[in-house]
Amino acid sequence: MGRRGQDYNRKTLENSNFMTQWSGYFGLILQGALVTIELTLMGSVLALIMAFLAGLGRLSRFFAIRALATAYIEFFRGTSIFVQLFWAYFVLPFVGISLTPLQAGVLALGLNVGAYGAEVVRGAIQSIGREQYEACIAVNLGRWQAMRHVILPQALLVMLPTFGNNAIELLKATAVVSLISLTDLTFQAQVVRSQTGNTLVPFTTILVIYFALALIISWGVRSLERRMARGLDGVRV
Amino acid sequence: MSAPIIKIDAISKSFGTFKVLDGLSMQVMPREKLALIGPSGSGKTTILRILMTLERIDSGHIQIDGEQLYHMERNGQLLPADERHLARMRQKIGMVFQLFNLFPHKSVIDNVTLAPILTKGMPRAAAEKRAMELLDMVGMADKAKAMPAQLSGGQKQRVAIARALALQPRIMLFDEVTSALDPELVEEVLNVLWRLCSETDMTMLLVTHEMGFAHDFADRVLFFDRGKIVEEGKPDEIFRNPKQERTQAFLKKIIAAGHRV
Ligand SMILES: Nc1ncnc2c1ncn2[C@@H]1O[C@H](COP(=O)(O)OP(=O)(O)OP(=O)(O)O)[C@@H](O)[C@H]1O
Ligand SMILES: [Mg+2]
Numbered sequence: 463m464g465r466r467g468q469d470y471n472r473k474t475l476e477n478s479n480f481m482t483q484w485s486g487y488f489g490l491i492l493q494g495a496l497v498t499i500e501l502t503l504m505g506s507v508l509a510l511i512m513a514f515l516a517g518l519g520r521l522s523r524f525f526a527i528r529a530l531a532t533a534y535i536e537f538f539r540g541t542s543i544f545v546q547l548f549w550a551y552f553v554l555p556f557v558g559i560s561l562t563p564l565q566a567g568v569l570a571l572g573l574n575v576g577a578y579g580a581e582v583v584r585g586a587i588q589s590i591g592r593e594q595y596e597a598c599i600a601v602n603l604g605r606w607q608a609m610r611h612v613i614l615p616q617a618l619l620v621m622l623p624t625f626g627n628n629a630i631e632l633l634k635a636t637a638v639v640s641l642i643s644l645t646d647l648t649f650q651a652q653v654v655r656s657q658t659g660n661t662l663v664p665f666t667t668i669l670v671i672y673f674a675l676a677l678i679i680s681w682g683v684r685s686l687e688r689r690m691a692r693g694l695d696g697v698r699v
Numbered sequence: 700m701s702a703p704i705i706k707i708d709a710i711s712k713s714f715g716t717f718k719v720l721d722g723l724s725m726q727v728m729p730r731e732k733l734a735l736i737g738p739s740g741s742g743k744t745t746i747l748r749i750l751m752t753l754e755r756i757d758s759g760h761i762q763i764d765g766e767q768l769y770h771m772e773r774n775g776q777l778l779p780a781d782e783r784h785l786a787r788m789r790q791k792i793g794m795v796f797q798l799f800n801l802f803p804h805k806s807v808i809d810n811v812t813l814a815p816i817l818t819k820g821m822p823r824a825a826a827e828k829r830a831m832e833l834l835d836m837v838g839m840a841d842k843a844k845a846m847p848a849q850l851s852g853g854q855k856q857r858v859a860i861a862r863a864l865a866l867q868p869r870i871m872l873f874d875e876v877t878s879a880l881d882p883e884l885v886e887e888v889l890n891v892l893w894r895l896c897s898e899t900d901m902t903m904l905l906v907t908h909e910m911g912f913a914h915d916f917a918d919r920v921l922f923f924d925r926g927k928i929v930e931e932g933k934p935d936e937i938f939r940n941p942k943q944e945r946t947q948a949f950l951k952k953i954i955a956a957g958h959r960v
Contacts, residue, residue, distance in 0.1 A: 596753050597800035601814035601866060602789040605782075611813060615804050693846035694803055 494650030508572025517583025626683030710759030853884030
């Protein structure tokens with residue numbers, strides 16, 4: 463024993479102090495992670511719906527629908543997500559629509575990312591060759607039947623990688639909701655920082671968590687893509 | 700004499716400033732097997748595409764089975780056809796393309812059953828039973844579960860033929876259905892066409908560079924050049940004894956290129 467033993471004891475003591483002190487803060491950050499995940503999932507669902515509505519709308523036969531879809535896309539791509547969020551949270555109450563921070567966050571994120579997604583949907587649909595449309599006419603499918611059963615299933619595969627990128631963009635953009643005091647990852651990191659005075663640990667932790675979540679999204683999209691592409695390239699199924 | 704099943708009356712078609720068809724008229728009788736031959740760019744594909752409503756006409760009229768294709772009769776007036784009218788007319792017509800145009804994300808059998816289920820409301824079981832009969836006829840029954848990407852060109856084309864047949868059209872259009880195939884795969888597709896020709900009473904229009912097959916297949920051969928019918932007649936007359944200089948020159952060139960007649 464001797465000095466080395468004493469050193470060892472002192473260190474474990476410090477460690478356990480450190481652990482009890484920080485485990486509470488990690489709990490906070492974990493709660494924040496759940497909010498961020500929730501926001502990402504719900505925002506993505508809304509973004510997906512808006513992307514298909516506006517993307518198909520851009521290709522409509524009817525001018526009014528095309529104009530509406532274009533206006534939506536241009537507006538939400540042309541204005542800042544910060545301003546959109548503030549508008550949803552602080553301005554909508556003046557016209558009688560009060561949203562919770564979560565609702566405002568989902569709305570702003572979904573509409574914003576949906577506008578980018580709409581262009582992905584439109585581009586993917588237009589990338590399907592003319593001969594597929596002509597085959598549909600030759601077997602007498604209606605416009606919607608052709609879209610639903612022939613064009614969209616093929617276009618979906620084209621959309622998928624970019625949708626993955628959009629979902630990651632959405633995940634990263636969720637950080638803005640901390641500005642309307644929604645307790646997401648970024649918000650909780652700031653709480654921890656102000657309570658401990660430590661900047662390095664909380665911000666490094668959430669950096670790693672954001673990155674891990676992004677990895678999960680790209681892994682999920684890639685495996686979905688592989689599953690959907692099965693059989694299309696001549697590989698035995 | 701019965702009435703023609705296809706009656707083309709003075710149709711014109713331009714792409715931009717280029718007039719492909721200029722006042723073309725022709726008729727096809729029910730059950731007739733017609734071969735359309737002619738140099739590249741003479742408008743053969745355009746005629747088939749117009750009949751399949753893949754291309755609109757600028758002027759003129761087409762009657763299918765006694766009904767206007769691109770016009771609707773309302774109170775004795777001819778109006779431009781709407782989508783519903785076109786859909787009804789398309790039931791009578793099927794087309795097979797040079798590059799097959801199968802649906803790559805659907806299995807062989809799903810390619811064949813998709814349209815009957817969607818457009819005719821056929822129950823899936825009945826559609827699949829019928830599809831298997833057709834796949835059997837084109838020699839593709841054992842590949843029913845395969846994806847198109849796993850098939851050779853000749854196999855794809857035979858599936859495409861089964862897909863078109865599944866809708867039981869009265870008129871079938873074939874646009875150079877063997878010219879994208881490797882030489883050794885041409886035969887298997889021609890055999891299927893031959894069966895259709897001898898065993899069904901469909902009206903068939905065949906655009907081809909296979910002069911030997913056209914000779915055996917057709918009741919009548921039309922030679923096109925620059926959007927006009929230069930010469931028409933029985934296969935023997937056209938191939939053995941062409942009267943027009945342009946027909947003679949075309950056939951000479953084809954033979955020189957190694958096609959048998
Ligand atoms: N969509 C289009 N746009 C512009 N020009 C076209 C179009 N489709 C066809 N053409 C032109 O119309 C003419 C007739 O074409 P078409 O495909 O009917 O000829 P074809 O007799 O089938 O020739 P081939 O034997 O080469 O298939 C050609 O000069 C072609 O370039
Ligand atoms: Mg052609």
